[in-house]
Amino acid sequence: MKKNHTLFKGFLIILFVFFSISAIAQPYTDSVYRHEIKSVEFYNSAKPASFPIIPLNSSETVTLGFDNLAGGTLNYHYTIEHCDAEWNSSNISTAEYLKNYNDDRILNYSYSIATVQKYTHYELKLPNENIAPKIPGNYILKVYENSDPSKLVLTRKLYVVSPKINIAAELVPSNDNATRQTNQKVNFTLDYGSLRVQNPSRDVRTLIMQNNRPETGILNTQPTYIRGTQLIYSDVTINDFPAVNEFRHFDTRTLKLNSQGIQHIYRDTANSVLMLTDPDRNKPNYTLEYDLNGSYYVLNQDGTDPRNDADYAHMLFSLATTKQPNAGSPYIVGRFNDYKLDEHSKMTFDAGLGKYVNSIFLKQGVYDYAYVWVDRKGKTDITALEGSYFETENDYQVLVYYRPSGARWEELVGYKMLNSLKK
Structure with missing residues (x-):
C-alpha cells in the first residue's frame, strides 16, 4: 500500500513538473495582463501605429505608451528578452543579447488633465542608455x-x-x-550572398504576416527551388492569403458631435458612444473604403496632447447578421485589443434587439476593427462576417530569420513590407 502511495506521489510530481515546464515554454504574444491597463501603443518612433521594427545599432527607436486607469504612480520596470522566429525564448544569457543593464524603471509619466476618466500615462523609448539589444532578432518587451x-x-x-x-x-x-x-498570394526570393547556408530548410526561415495580424502568419521553411545563392519560394500552394475586406472604422477625435460610425454620444458622469449598427459584409461584391489596416491612433482634436487630455468612452457596438447564437459567436477585434478572442471581445446576442452587442472602453481616437466568427467547435473564420475580396488593400510583413548550423540563437536578417496596391 505504501509503495503504491509513493508511486502515486511520484506520478503527481512528474505531472506538476511537466505542466510547469509547458506553461513556461509557451510562446510570447502581445498581451495585457491587468484590466486597468489600456491604450497600449508600440511603434517605430518615426511614425505612430507603424510596425515596431528598428535596425540594430541605429539611431532609430520604438515608442511604448500605455495608460493606467487606476491613476496615481506605480513602480513599473521593464526588460527585453531574445526569442526565436516563433516567439519562444532563446534561453541564452542576458549578457549575450543585452548591453548595459538587465532591467530599468519607466520614469516618464504624466497625469490626465480635465478628463472624466482619470488615468496616468506612461511612456518609454527603446533602445536607451540603460536597455539596448546587442544582437539582431525577435525581442519580447516585458x-x-x-x-x-x-x-x-x-x-x-x-x-x-x-x-x-x-x-x-x-x-x-x-x-x-x-x-x-478572394485571395492574394506572396511570392519571394531570398539571396543570402556570402552567408553560410548549408541547409536552407533548416538555416533560413521566413515569416509572412498580413497587416501585422498574428493569426495570419505563415512560416516558410522549404524553398520551392534553389538557384545559386538564391532561395525561391513560389510554389502554387504556399503563401496564399484570404484578402478579407477593408477594416471597419470609427472616429471619436471629438466627443462633442457625431462623426463617422457614430449614432449618438451621451456625456454625463461617464462618456458613452452608441455606434451605428454594423451589417454583415460577406456580400458578393467588394466596396472600396479607406482604412488603417487594423491600427488605431489616439487623438483628441479638442485638446493639445492626446496622451493625457484624450478622454475615455464606453463604445456600444451592435452587429446585425443572420448567423444564429446556437451556431457560434462573433468577436470584435483590431490592434486596439491585439486581435484577442476572449470574454472582452465576445459579442452577446440581445433577443430584444435581434442583434449581437458589446461594450468596450476605449480612449478617443480613430480606430479600425473587424468581426471574427467562432463556431461552437471553436473554429475561427475571419471572412465569415467580413467577406474576402482580392481588391482589398493590405500590408504584408516579410521577416527573414537565419540560424546557421551550431548557432545558439536565431537572428532577424531581412525585412520587407509589401502593399497590395503599391508596386
Missing part, C-alpha cells in the same frame, strides 16, 4: 511591477533587424481558380 518579473503588466513584440539577406517579393493573384477572386 513590463512588470516593482522590479518583479512575475508581476507582468504587458508584453510587446519588438523586431531588431541586421540586414544581411536581399529580399525580392511580389503580390500576385491566387493560382487556384476557386480563390482567385
Whole structure:
C-alpha cells in the first residue's frame, strides 16, 4: 500500500513538473495582463501605429505608451528578452543579447488633465542608455511591477533587424481558380550572398504576416527551388492569403458631435458612444473604403496632447447578421485589443434587439476593427462576417530569420513590407 502511495506521489510530481515546464515554454504574444491597463501603443518612433521594427545599432527607436486607469504612480520596470522566429525564448544569457543593464524603471509619466476618466500615462523609448539589444532578432518587451518579473503588466513584440539577406517579393493573384477572386498570394526570393547556408530548410526561415495580424502568419521553411545563392519560394500552394475586406472604422477625435460610425454620444458622469449598427459584409461584391489596416491612433482634436487630455468612452457596438447564437459567436477585434478572442471581445446576442452587442472602453481616437466568427467547435473564420475580396488593400510583413548550423540563437536578417496596391 505504501509503495503504491509513493508511486502515486511520484506520478503527481512528474505531472506538476511537466505542466510547469509547458506553461513556461509557451510562446510570447502581445498581451495585457491587468484590466486597468489600456491604450497600449508600440511603434517605430518615426511614425505612430507603424510596425515596431528598428535596425540594430541605429539611431532609430520604438515608442511604448500605455495608460493606467487606476491613476496615481506605480513602480513599473521593464526588460527585453531574445526569442526565436516563433516567439519562444532563446534561453541564452542576458549578457549575450543585452548591453548595459538587465532591467530599468519607466520614469516618464504624466497625469490626465480635465478628463472624466482619470488615468496616468506612461511612456518609454527603446533602445536607451540603460536597455539596448546587442544582437539582431525577435525581442519580447516585458513590463512588470516593482522590479518583479512575475508581476507582468504587458508584453510587446519588438523586431531588431541586421540586414544581411536581399529580399525580392511580389503580390500576385491566387493560382487556384476557386480563390482567385478572394485571395492574394506572396511570392519571394531570398539571396543570402556570402552567408553560410548549408541547409536552407533548416538555416533560413521566413515569416509572412498580413497587416501585422498574428493569426495570419505563415512560416516558410522549404524553398520551392534553389538557384545559386538564391532561395525561391513560389510554389502554387504556399503563401496564399484570404484578402478579407477593408477594416471597419470609427472616429471619436471629438466627443462633442457625431462623426463617422457614430449614432449618438451621451456625456454625463461617464462618456458613452452608441455606434451605428454594423451589417454583415460577406456580400458578393467588394466596396472600396479607406482604412488603417487594423491600427488605431489616439487623438483628441479638442485638446493639445492626446496622451493625457484624450478622454475615455464606453463604445456600444451592435452587429446585425443572420448567423444564429446556437451556431457560434462573433468577436470584435483590431490592434486596439491585439486581435484577442476572449470574454472582452465576445459579442452577446440581445433577443430584444435581434442583434449581437458589446461594450468596450476605449480612449478617443480613430480606430479600425473587424468581426471574427467562432463556431461552437471553436473554429475561427475571419471572412465569415467580413467577406474576402482580392481588391482589398493590405500590408504584408516579410521577416527573414537565419540560424546557421551550431548557432545558439536565431537572428532577424531581412525585412520587407509589401502593399497590395503599391508596386
